[in-house]
Amino acid sequence: MLRLPFLAIANLLLLLRTLLGAPFRMFAAGSRPAYVRFRLTGDPPYREQRKPRFSLGGGSKPEPADVTSLEKFGEALRLLARDAKVKGVVLEVEGLGLPPAKRDALLALLAEFRAAGKRVVTWAVMVDTDSYPVLCAADEVLLAPMGRLELVGYAAESTALGEGLSRIGIRPQFIRRGDYKTAPELFTHPEVSDIQRRTVESFLDERYAALVEAVSAARKKTPEEVRALIDQGPYSAQRAKAAGLVDGLVSEVDLPLHLGMVEKKDGVAPEDDDTELEPMEMYLETVPFPPVKWRRWKRKPRLAFVPVSGMIVPGSGNAGGRFATSDAVVKGLRAAARDKRSKAILLYVNSPGGAAIASEQILEVVQRVAKKKPVIAYMDRVCASAGYMVALGAKELWSAPHAVVGSIGVFAGKFDTSGLMQQLGIHKTVITRGANAGLLSFSRSFTEGERAALEADIEEMYQSFLGHVAKARGRTKEEIHALAEGRVYSGLRAKDAGLVDKLGGFEEACRYALSLAKVAPGDFELKSYGAPAPRMSLLKLLMGAAHPATYALCPVSWDLSGDAKETLVSLADEPEVDSWLRRFAHKLRGTVRAP
Incomplete structure (x- = not known):
């Protein structure tokens, strides 16, 4: 009740300002x-x-x-x-x-x-x-x-660095679960694989068809005419x-x-x-009585907005960037749950994946919060791999038709730099106590025992991922496995496959979330909780990714623009990898010769 006098004073001041300015605006109405x-x-x-x-x-x-x-x-x-x-x-x-x-x-x-x-x-x-x-x-x-x-039209350019890395003595060693989990291929393959090519082409076909349809309708031309014009x-x-x-x-x-x-x-x-x-x-300034934002006696219903934007990583951080830390997202979810004015929560996911352990932390909190308030997950760009796992805790998953969804799979590995060190005259000896103590060493390849242990760990992580998806989607693990192994879907195809519940826009998802909280249709305010994390290095993350709890990344999140783009992941910063390789090549010029 204490706020009512202040609201009355504020609205009175707004009224006075409107009335005092009305004569000047009337005078200007002619122009x-x-x-x-x-x-x-x-x-x-x-x-x-x-x-x-x-x-x-x-x-x-x-x-x-x-x-x-x-x-x-x-x-x-x-x-x-x-x-x-x-x-x-x-x-x-x-x-x-x-x-x-x-x-x-x-x-x-x-x-x-x-x-x-x-x-x-x-x-x-x-x-x-x-x-x-x-x-x-x-x-x-x-x-x-x-x-x-x-x-x-649209072009997407995929890169394979495997041969280039081998020339400077670096052997990427990654183990993946699923042939469609192609993210490590950036480092391991000498050429782009057929699976990667077909996946990219499926998205290009879908986006190109939408372009032709839009231009055809707007410019009153046949689809054949539009395709010919694009080609010119x-x-x-x-x-x-x-x-x-x-x-x-x-x-x-x-x-x-x-x-x-x-x-x-x-x-x-x-x-x-x-x-x-x-x-x-x-x-x-030419409207005598323009709309006034009166201070409302009754506040608008509030929808909490919790973003998961960027690669999901463990730890904390609140500076602007392209990574979502588990600490920032968890705190945002908890704050949204505590806010009595927030009747529901929209979990906005724009992530190609990231750390499995961080995503499971967030998933657990989403599930707990969803027991208190309706939570709807919305994706309009990329919701894949660990990003998709985070979304599973929501009551419903909403997707835009052309969002990138899925990539249910896991990979892990490291870079063996022993060949590079040998060419530089650097000698390292790994001395261990424990069969797998040298698992993370860049100085040598995996031993048979280390590789077997890592494969078992990856399989366990993959089965856990399948279990989370099966439980959330009301399916069996076998049914989800048939859709998984790293496969990537558009929102349209994800809806047909049962990986999302509804296709729609942002406003539709917001209003649906509020309807679940029994909020009458009408205007509402959006309040954001949680903050993005600082910019980090993909290369550093990958070079430390020797455990499946560290990485579960979507292989493709392309910028399907008219110009060809680098396309491991939009958040993966391939120019950084390219710069890193060029610095190596510069340092080794005259020492390392291409075979």
């Missing part, structure tokens, strides 16, 4: 823009994250027109759709990097806006294959005259217009003139005209 400008760049979040009250800074401030979240963008579009004076929006696309699920959510917002009778005009200087479906989901698609359309890419702006892939070529400064926002005299636009496309905040 209300017909089109409002938005800028889509990077990877804006689904929803705004609550910012700390006090901050020491850091990070760049977004531009006024930047879309900072799909939630805020949707709110802006719905407000503009109700304004009869607004004709539409101009969406500038620049360096967009959305996963397919988020792109679909964005396209749904634009479709809703267009269904309200408003126009969407998209404009870009350069756009790639992934961004093009966003660009062409409009009434009019424009490019800058000097622009380019990099519509070339990339395009200059002039060629893109001639091919019917864009509607016009307009420079940024001429956009207001092109949209009819500049008043012409005798059919000619004045040379000194300075009309510009204004962002949403400038539009709000």
Whole structure:
């Protein structure tokens, strides 16, 4: 009850500010823009994250027109759709990097806006294959005259370092459970295996088919025509217009003139005209009574958001990075469970895998928390291997159609650097007490006894993984084994295989989680718990991965872009491995000769 007087005062101040500013906004209403400008760049979040009250800074401030979240963008579009004076929006696309699920959510917002009778005009200087479906989901698609359309389809490039490592005297020794657990092949194979190739091709086929369908529908062309156009890419702006892939070529400064926002005299636009496309905040200054965020008497229901983003590793850490530590995730889950305002929990998993022991720690906590509150696991990028194990503790698993799911398997091993040390004139002798005490030594290969012990340990770990999946999915271990051995699925195929429960978007998953907590449909707030861990070295992790409790990684999490990318794992940082090898080669130049 103590908060009620403060809420009343806060709302009174908001009312006064609105009323005092109304005359100025009424005066400016005559210059209300017909089109409002938005800028889509990077990877804006689904929803705004609550910012700390006090901050020491850091990070760049977004531009006024930047879309900072799909939630805020949707709110802006719905407000503009109700304004009869607004004709539409101009969406500038620049360096967009959305996963397919988020792109679909964005396209749904634009479709809703267009269904309200408003126009969407998209404009870009350069756009790639992934961004093009966003660009062409409009009434009019424009490019800058000097622009380019990099519509070339998708490529994924897999790497095999086995022969290169052998030339400098390094012998990778990895033991895996499952032919489809191909992550170690990066280091062990001289060439990309057929299994790896077929797996990559299955994802390329699925993504390519979705691209053709989207472009075909948007540009009113047959699938055959679209495939032919993709094969003729990339395009200059002039060629893109001639091919019917864009509607016009307009420079940024001429956009207001092109949209009819500049008043012409005798059919000619004045040379000194300075009309510009204004962002949403400038539009709000022309609305006499803009929407006000009143302080609510009754708080919105809260959904806890616990991210598991990056490779899962044991230990603690709270700095920004690409790894999820078990300590940070466990603390986040426990805090979400204690929060009485959080009625349910969305476990957002974007991980290619990681440490089996860390993932089992997190799984156990997810299972305990799920007994107190509804927990829904959602995946829109990668939920594989140890990442998939973490998700098993949720009540239901939701996936985006093109997410990477599965990779149920285990591998472990080490690098034998004895050949390299011999070439450098370095001599090491491993002296042990205990048959397997030298298991982790880089100075020699596994002995027969060490290899047998490691194989037994890996088999036990694999059977444990199968048991977790079988229990969570209500299947037998034999049924799961037929789906496992490292096989990787898209969300669509994972749903058919029974590895996920539902296909859907982020907002759908959030609202479903709240519905399980008996929360009435409506607005809600999202509060994040848990923090990412510091950046770590994949190479260091692999070189210490001589025990199956250390590693269970998904072999493939590709960036299926128009340009070929390195593709062990998006979080595996192959450039770091490449840099490491180049440093070795530089040091050994003149000493080591390629056979």
